[in-house]
Amino acid sequence: MADSKIRLLCLRCRATLELPRDHDLTACPECGSHGVPADLDDTAAVTLTTHELRILTMWASNWAQSIADKPRCEDSPQVIQGILDHLGQQTAAPLSLAQELADLRAAFPESDVTVHRDGKTTNE
Numbered sequence: 001m002a003d004s005k006i007r008l009l010c011l012r013c014r015a016t017l018e019l020p021r022d023h024d025l026t027a028c029p030e031c032g033s034h035g036v037p038a039d040l041d042d043t044a045a046v047t048l049t050t051h052e053l054r055i056l057t058m059w060a061s062n063w064a065q066s067i068a069d070k071p072r073c074e075d076s077p078q079v080i081q082g083i084l085d086h087l088g089q090q091t092a093a094p095l096s097l098a099q100e101l102a103d104l105r106a107a108f109p110e111s112d113v114t115v116h117r118d119g120k121t122t123n124e
Contacts, residue, residue: 007040011079014086016040033075050093057084057095 008017013031027034048056061084064076084095094100097115105113114121 008037009040010037011035011082012075013078014082035075035079050091053087053091054093054095057087058097058100061096061098 004021005018006021006023008019009015010017010028010030010033012033012035013028015028015030017025017029017037019025028037060080061077064080067073068077081096084099087095088099094103101113101115105111
């Protein structure tokens with residue numbers, strides 16, 4: 001007999017929920033996100049080089065930032081950051097440009113590290 005409950009993960013706030021499979025939840029009770037949650041029992045093991053992982057995560061982070069002002073995409077940066085935080089627990093490599101820059105600033109505190117994005121100066 002199949003389990004009658006499902007374990008879900010909100011991709012925005014990382015809250016975990018256990019609900020009946022026939023639930024009618026339309027938003028995360030913790031943060032109100034209407035995004036599709038992940039099934040915690042549907043996981044994958046992937047093997048990549050650290051460089052490949054960094055490329056994927058940096059592109060995802062930059063893409064999420066670039067669409068954050070579009071309708072129904074406002075949560076994109078938080079979703080990607082949550083995933084990066086989860087991946088960051090599994091590797092010491094910086095997985096976003098913001099983390100790479102923070103590491104550079106920490107290693108060379110006397111240096112001025114400036115980022116230009118879309119014609120603007122930013123700290124991320």
